[in-house]
Amino acid sequence: MSLPRVTYSNIGVDFSPVHDHLDRLIPDFERDVLGKEWKTAFATNQPQRFASPIDPTLALGLFPSTSASDIDAAVQAAKNGAAIWNNSTVAERLDFAARWYKVLEEDKYQLGLAALYEVGKSRLEAIGEAEEAVDMLEFYPEELRKNNGYVRPMNELIEKETATSVLRPYGVFAVIAPFNFPVALSIGMIVGALLGGNSVVYKPSPECQLTGLLIAEGLRKAGLPDGVFNIVLGDGEVGRQLAQHKGVDGVAFTGSHKTGMSIFRNMANGPWMKPVIAEMGGKNPAYVTKNADIARAAQGVVRSAFGLQGQKCSACSVVYVDEDVKDEFIQEFKKFAETIAVGDPRKRETFMGPLYNSGTVERFKSAIEEVSQKGTIHYGGTPLGDDFPANYFVGALAEMPGPSRLTKDEFFMPFVVLRSVKDLKEGLAEGNDVSYGLAAGVYSRDQSEVQFFLDNAQAGVLYANRASGATTGAWPGAQPFCGWKGTGVSGKGGLGTWFIPQFMREQSHTIMTV
Structure with a gap:
């Protein structure tokens, strides 16, 4: 079915076919998706009921939460996955991205509806967010491809010597997502980490766990080696424990300035500074x-x-x-x-x-x-x-x-x-x-x-x-989303050219031919 594409700026388009499609989908979504009890490997605490902000009588579902031992297990699984994915080729990462793109294209209306119910977004805001996530899976892989996986020849200073700049993964990234864009911001940070060659432990917002679990299902369908992607569930304390876990090599975070700066300060307190990729609000x-x-x-x-x-x-x-x-x-x-x-x-x-x-x-x-x-x-x-x-x-x-x-x-x-x-x-x-x-x-x-x-x-x-x-x-690919001053930490933003390299670190290779 060909439907008009929803973005945040094409306000003059007739979206009647989109609304007609949603009229058919919404009753099925409420019947088949909402109100379920969910289970996932790294969340073993008793499930709790969460309600939609649309109507307090409307149950989103029953979701378990992650314990401290679950976090340890999730990070260990990610470290095992990193042993494989850190050494994946650019071609392997691009093949995965192409598979995930197809899954997201198929699932975008379901993901959009999850955001509608969990956040209270309007129809077009919710579907636009899902379309944005699909476009990320076109734009970011193309950046990786056209930059040759961020491998670049450097100047040769003497005969028979070659020098190369290589960007390589850090290892395990914690991805901590906010409530307001549970599809696009989650997927943006996850795809940045994965295309950079890192494994991921992902924590969605506690009120957007349905969306997070649907994203996890999509990644399972797209296919990744065991341990490369892992999901944990819970409140801010779970996020704090994850961000501070000694097995985590970097954190990608979107949320409040206060929380983001606390993560940044914690990551600077160890024996070495670990990367923090953060977007922390605005006045605009x-x-x-x-x-x-x-x-x-x-x-x-x-x-x-x-x-x-x-x-x-x-x-x-x-x-x-x-x-x-x-x-x-x-x-x-x-x-x-x-x-x-x-x-x-x-x-x-x-x-x-x-x-x-x-x-x-x-x-x-x-x-x-x-x-x-x-x-x-x-x-x-x-x-x-x-x-x-x-x-x-x-x-x-x-x-x-x-x-x-x-x-x-x-x-x-x-x-x-x-x-x-x-x-x-x-x-x-x-x-x-x-x-x-x-x-x-x-x-x-x-x-x-x-x-x-x-x-x-x-x-x-x-x-x-x-x-x-x-x-x-x-x-x-149109408007890089870069926070200055207290909004960001790196001077580089998402949605643009310099996003994926933030999930990687530079190494130079100088080789003499003998």
């Missing part, structure tokens, strides 16, 4: 100048702020608007925001679903209360109503009179702060004055302003004049 400002297409700017900010309920590391959560067009921007924002549907993400018309958990609900309420006392709420911020569970809210646009924790801290919710500024320069000065540096966007029809933004924004992912999203929508 947008800038609207007096020369902007205001309607386009409002649409881009709404989509980036309210898509996935603002629970993206690249979600726009603060917008700096030229004082001359502030009132017009607020009106256009409200006009467009009122057109998006908030509700049950199983429905085809829904753009924005529930907040993820009670902690997010409390943060949202606290922010609304703070603005009520110190600023102005221009739009939303209210519960959806009695017909919905308590974690459904209308996203909020709030204006604050000056910098505050609301303009500096990451909150991971559908809440965007407006700041009125004299010009782009003033806005950038304030927008750069944060610990994060993931994404930023600008709206202006003045090319000199766009260039000033590109030259001065302190973030790794920059956009200009995007109606599909002010700060969101990165895609494999």
